Amino acid sequence: NKANFVLYLRPIDLPKNELTRDELIRQISAVLDNSIQIKAVSAIDSFENKEVELISDSPSFYEIKELIATVKLGSLESYQPLFIRDNIDYDKAMLISLKLNKWPGVFLTNKIRREYLSDSEGSPIISGVESLSHILGYTGKINDSELEKMGSKYSLIDYVGKIGIEYSWETELKGEAGRKNIEVDALGRQKKIINEVLAQDGFNLMLAIDLDLQAKAEEVTKTYLEKNKFKRASVIIMDPQTGEVRALVSLPAYNNNSFAAGISQEEYDKFLNDPNRPLFNRSISGEFPSGSTIKPIFAAGALQEGIINEKTSFLSNGGLRIGEWFFPDWKAGGHGVTDVRKAIALSVNTFFYYIGG
Template sequence: MKRIFSFKRHQPNDDPFLIRIDSIKDKSVEGFFKKQWVEDSITTAGKINAPKPLGEFLGIGGSLKTLWVGGCILTILLVTLFLRAAYLQIIQGGHFRLLAENNRIRTKLLSAERGIIYDATDVPLVRNIPTFTAYLLPQDIPTENHARTKTLRAIGELVEISPENLQKKMDEFKSYRFQTFAIKDNIDYDTALRLVLLSKQIPGVSIESELKRQYLLVNEGATSSTSERQHYAAPSLGMVLGYEGKITKEELDLASDKEYLPIDRIGKTGIEKSYENLLRGVRAKKKIEVDALGKTKNLIAEEPGVPGKNIKLNIRVDYQTALEDALDAQLKNSTHHRASAIVMNPQTGAILALATRPVLDTNLFAKGISNDEYQQLLNDPDQPLFNRAWSGAFPSGSVIKPLIASAALTEKIITRNTTFLSVGGLQVGKWFFPDWKAGGHGVTNVIKALAESVNTFFFIVGGGYHQFKGLGPETIVMYLKKFGLANTTGIDLPGEVPGFLPTPEWKEDVKKEQWYIGDTYNLSIGQGDVLVTPLQVALYTATVANSGTLYAPHVVKSTIDPKTKKETPIKPRVVEHAVVPADVLALVRAGMRSAVTDGSARVLNDLPIPVAGKTGTAQWSKNKANHAWFTGFAPYENPRIVITVLVEEGGEGSGVSVPIAKRFLTWYAKHTNE
């Protein structure tokens, strides 16, 4: 670097007080030493004393141009710094003051108390219980690597989670770094108290009290003034109620327009999911002052939350318990483990009871299921996670025959007096389509065909035979859809499937096969590729029972404001007012009544209330037993209740499913005024 200023070396023989003046021809010293101090060129002896190149001098080593450029650059830098400071202090001052204030004063959001779910008689089916959860706020975690690692290690030791998993969790919620999220829940009181004390000097972690769900699927204590309803066992309600759990990152992203936060719990399945918006309420807000570690120092202001609305179901725990008892009584000594049963009000579509086997304890999920427990459920061959009543699609078997009869009567291809001779089956070319009864049923009209489930009758009205022209596949499918098949029913529960109805076009497109008369015959008796849900069967049975009104089934009866106690009923929703003429359904009901008095469901004829119904045996596998069906209603003249039962691989509907219906209907007749 060039030296600009220096001092002249002192020569020992120089007299500093002697001034010698001599003339210089050129007062300007040119050459290499130009711009050095001129005095250095004058000696005290009057001689020109040329400066020594290696000497040190006080002077300037750069040009005026260099000084000018440097000055400009320095000026620009100073002006830039001044403008930047002015921008930060004047224009952005308010923003940074707000950030600084937010580091000291924060708004803390708290989830509202979730609404309670009651049965139709005001028995609570769920309650909110206190628990403790450890939360992490990424904003308070140091950013410097060493301090960050040390903090995550301290938090990990506190809540027994590895720093790597904590970092993974933070990465998952990196777009929510200013919001807390749970890192450990279901902490008991004593542990929570210890963690609170230990966490006081660790930034970013807090232990909070919150409410979680407990589902009262089995209750042995007094819950109401009506002692008869104090005790119940309704484990199947777990499928209906569903469960609530911590919101996941995926759910948070999907619900970004609904103001959810990582601290929230959300309905995952069942009623908890369908009515999430009503149950969740409005969150509370607290303005707090925090210290340098993010710990709460003072509460500045508080805005209370609004509890979620309570929900009342159409389901009654006494009906539910009776239905589950009926299932268990039939299945406990058998090899059958998978079944579903539905009880419905045919006049409104209200679900009064819904039971499935095997059962699922949703409290496992509400408290946080372990991986081992979840794998055990997944690997269970009976599939307890499967909502078989409305998410399971099965071959219908003969329980579809009332709809085929309705279609044939409406299309006027038969009347009450139309008869066919059943001799044990129909021969079409080289193919034989049998009745279930060897030798046949003899002369058969529509009433007898329903009572004895005569296949020949439905083969003919469905696909035709010789000179008689049947309905054909297109007309059959049209009427089955009018009764709600091949479509979801609209029940207020998630996960419903529509079932399936085959058509000639589908078979050609998917199977690359031609549609044969045998396909129409199978469709006419609910075999082949027909798939229905137990809920759909219950719903169209209700339509037959009430003379033609198709309702959307519904589990929820009303919502209740927890503050005002105002109850808002949910009105039944009509899908179709007159699916087929009422006189047609009167004949169909007569045939179903005859099934109880003279046909395949005669075991129900000794009940104290008159019942009508239809049995079904659905083939679905060459190597496994048939599915056993029953669907019916009571009382016959003024239907108030529908019951549908399916026992998977149960065999004959008359031998397995009918006894379940009988046990429930016996209880029903005893405990109601019917």
């Protein structure tokens, strides 16, 4: 997880003079919109001790002004923190924190958002497991419909699982938010804590995925794609004794941090317009012909229903003709006399034509 700095304003505490209030908003928006450049300690010191001089107002200035204008001064809402921005990076958060004692009505809090480990270039930090993105999925800011569905345990600034494990196990992974009831004075300032419930961590989740096997499966798949000049592939490896999925690869994959940190419309459109559909998990969502993987299921069903037994045999002579239609075996001339064991071992089409027909 990674620190997620969140900025709030409490309208009742903002300067009452409009010019003074606008100047405060200008300085806040200057930090949010990179209208000032801070690259050294001396620059931070300068920011702490001086007012910021701007040539023109940045986009956030107007957004914040419009947001504040929706709150009637003196109303109950004016005493409540007004959400301004989250996902504020560390450097900007430090700049804002330096000014908090001089910026009335400005609050900076620290929430947590998911960060998936990656190297300096954005690639997964564990080499060869890019495809984990399709397994893990990602989190993103909750939307209105999700908030309505999930109920009072969530707020508009929460992040929730959108897809993959993050989505399927959202309730277990989230935990319980803390809460605090406080007594305030007429100016909305805290006087004392009435009661407090501490936050509770969510559960840890252990997957059946074998990381080494996942990495090897992805490596082999990528080699196959490159060799055959293909772009898309899917691999699933399961334990036949337990049914556990030990590896699940869908290529191409994507960097789930792009979504966890908040993706721009431009970046998202690139994913949507990519003909190879990197967001599509072929392993669980693709619809493909079953091929011969269905044969053991047919065999098990026929044995269970008494259609055949372990000694039932058919002659495989290269195929089966029905009227003008000919259904071939994969081996010219056929496999000869074939029972169920041989049919499964050699994938004998003719045997399954008979028991399925």
